[in-house]
Amino acid sequence: xxxxxxxxxxxxxxxxxxxxxxxxxxNYSPAYLQWYRQDPGRGPVFLLLIRENEKEKRKERLKVTFxxxxxxxxFHITASQPADxxxxxxxxxxxxxxxxxxxxxGTKLIIKP
Amino acid sequence: DxxxxxxxxxxxxxxxxxxxxECVQDMDHENMFWYRQDPGLGLRLIxxxxxxxxxxxxxxxxxxxxxxxxxxxxxxxxxxxxxNQTSMYLCASSFEPPSxxxxxxxxxxxxxxxxx
Numbered sequence: 001x002x003x004x005x006x007x008x009x010x011x012x013x014x015x016x017x018x019x020x021x022x023x024x025x026x027n028y029s030p031a032y033l034q035w036y037r038q039d040p041g042r043g044p045v046f047l048l049l050i051r052e053n054e055k056e057k058r059k060e061r062l063k064v065t066f067x068x069x070x071x072x073x074x075f076h077i078t079a080s081q082p083a084d085x086x087x088x089x090x091x092x093x094x095x096x097x098x099x100x101x102x103x104x105x106g107t108k109l110i111i112k113p
Numbered sequence: 114d115x116x117x118x119x120x121x122x123x124x125x126x127x128x129x130x131x132x133x134x135e136c137v138q139d140m141d142h143e144n145m146f147w148y149r150q151d152p153g154l155g156l157r158l159i160x161x162x163x164x165x166x167x168x169x170x171x172x173x174x175x176x177x178x179x180x181x182x183x184x185x186x187x188x189x190x191x192x193x194x195x196x197n198q199t200s201m202y203l204c205a206s207s208f209e210p211p212s213x214x215x216x217x218x219x220x221x222x223x224x225x226x227x228x229x
Binding site: 008034042044045089099100101102104105106 | 163203220
């Protein structure tokens with residue numbers, strides 16, 4: 001069955017450094033992958049989408065890479081700030097169905113001042 | 114901005130009760146979704162709807178039903194609540210199916226349901 005894995009342990013990063021989060025998957029070739037941010041007590045908020053034929057996507061301090069050979073996506077936040085502290089979720093398209101995404105459990109990111 | 118509103122932030126219900134979770138979106142989106150979120154697990158799709166009165170089962174529909182009588186409103190119903198349905202429930206909407214390039218999901222802030 002399809003499996004998607006994110007680091008279950010919290011990631012602690014010093015303010016100003018680059019935070020890198022990982023999303024690994026198995027048993028499928030997705031058409032695209034999405035990243036969301038979730039704050040405590042809130043619903044996820046969409047950040048970036050990257051297609052299978054795109055190596056890299058950027059938005060301000062955010063960068064996502066997608067390596068379909070390694071079956072991995074990396075999510076980078078440069079010049080990290082305490083306000084970036086949140087849980088980050090990745091979601092994988094199962095392109096046979098237009099409505100199904102498979103979600104990782106998320107990685108909690110803590111940016112220390 | 115798209116706004117997805119879930120009627121309750123917290124609910125406490127007893128085993129066997131019928132529970133209604135309501136969700137309203139204000140952007141005329143075609144598609145609406147109900148997910149549950151449990152610690153250590155990714156979001157799991159319960160049901161979705163791509164049009165008024167249309168519904169499709171997701172990954173974990175057992176014990177749930179849904180209703181979509183109006184485009185902006187999607188209700189999740191627990192016919193007879195059980196303790197294993199204690200969870201965070203998230204409603205989402207999108208203009209196009211999630212497989213479309215420019216149609217991310219817009220989520221509400223969730224309803225935390227406790228069944229005792």
